[in-house]
Amino acid sequence: MHAVDDGLLRRREAIGELGDALRLLVENATATEAPTEELLRAAERIRQAAAPLGERVRTRFDSATADDLIAGVRLYNPVTGAGSALAPPVEIHREGTVAIGTCTLGLAFEGPPSYAHGGVSAMLLDQMLGYAVTHSGNPGMTGRLETTYRRPVPLHTPLRLTGEVVGVENRRVTATGTIACADEPGRVLVEATGLFIALRAEQAQRLFGPVLSRRYQEPRAG
Numbered sequence: 001m002h003a004v005d006d007g008l009l010r011r012r013e014a015i016g017e018l019g020d021a022l023r024l025l026v027e028n029a030t031a032t033e034a035p036t037e038e039l040l041r042a043a044e045r046i047r048q049a050a051a052p053l054g055e056r057v058r059t060r061f062d063s064a065t066a067d068d069l070i071a072g073v074r075l076y077n078p079v080t081g082a083g084s085a086l087a088p089p090v091e092i093h094r095e096g097t098v099a100i101g102t103c104t105l106g107l108a109f110e111g112p113p114s115y116a117h118g119g120v121s122a123m124l125l126d127q128m129l130g131y132a133v134t135h136s137g138n139p140g141m142t143g144r145l146e147t148t149y150r151r152p153v154p155l156h157t158p159l160r161l162t163g164e165v166v167g168v169e170n171r172r173v174t175a176t177g178t179i180a181c182a183d184e185p186g187r188v189l190v191e192a193t194g195l196f197i198a199l200r201a202e203q204a205q206r207l208f209g210p211v212l213s214r215r216y217q218e219p220r221a222g
């Protein structure tokens with residue numbers, strides 16, 4: 001169990017506030033039919049708001065200070081992260097061995113008119129399967145993801161997602177998942193089967209060693 005001090009808690013709440021504001025901005029900017037001049041004024045105001053946030057930033061090799069990689073706290077995950085403008089965000093909990101996710105997709109996720117983009121559905125399912133795989137105690141990276149689109153996924157409609165591990169064979173973990181409307185969970189819209197590969201120690205070190213050692217071994221410049 002990791003202790004979370006008040007400062008960190010407050011920062012995480014602030015990141016969630018900013019994420020909410022960004023998601024509202026993205027949805028309104030996608031849905032807007034405001035006059036053209038208003039679009040130009042908004043663009044200028046948004047650039048002004050973005051500037052101070054860009055004054056002190058991290059590189060791809062620095063995890064966010066509010067994250068906890070060991071405990072799996074990832075505030076900018078593009079599917080679940082409270083701080084991500086890209087995330088619906090999906091809320092995930094577990095019911096037995098099954099991961100259950102809930103979200104509603106806005107117009108920013110549109111592919112075919114009024115329905116979700118197929119790549120968005122694949123991203124959500126990759127996350128659901130990855131979550132189930134991680135919590136099964138056999139974490140790995142996605143090696144293959146096969147997605148079957150049975151029916152289009154409606155926007156502005158509460159969705160129910162699932163993810164579940166169905167097989168473990170040495171370093172290969174197979175998981176399946178679904179997307180359905182929350183009010184009709186038995187009617188599958190999209191389903192996926194994924195193969196996740198547990199990393200060898202040497203692979204994990206090569207891929208994630210630099211980020212982990214910068215975060216957990218080297219003192220950070222204040």
Ligand SMILES: CCCCCCCCCCCCCC(=O)SCCNC(=O)CCNC(=O)[C@H](O)C(C)(C)COP(=O)(O)OP(=O)(O)OC[C@H]1O[C@@H](n2cnc3c(N)ncnc32)[C@H](O)[C@@H]1OP(=O)(O)O
Nearest residue numbers: 071072126127130131134141142143144171172195197199
């Ligand atoms: C508490 C925390 C909670 C937090 C929750 C977090 C949720 C996280 C959610 C995250 C969700 C998002 C998740 C993401 O988005 S993960 C990001 C997307 N995935 C990647 O970027 C992975 C890129 N690929 C690689 O890095 C390597 O190819 C990997 C590591 C996957 C395998 O490495 P490598 O290529 O060196 O393989 P190996 O030599 O070790 O072979 C191992 C075994 O696997 C078999 N094999 C390999 N590839 C495939 C394949 N494609 N199909 C079929 N089989 C395959 C292979 O034959 C061998 O089998 P066997 O001969 O032993 O039988």
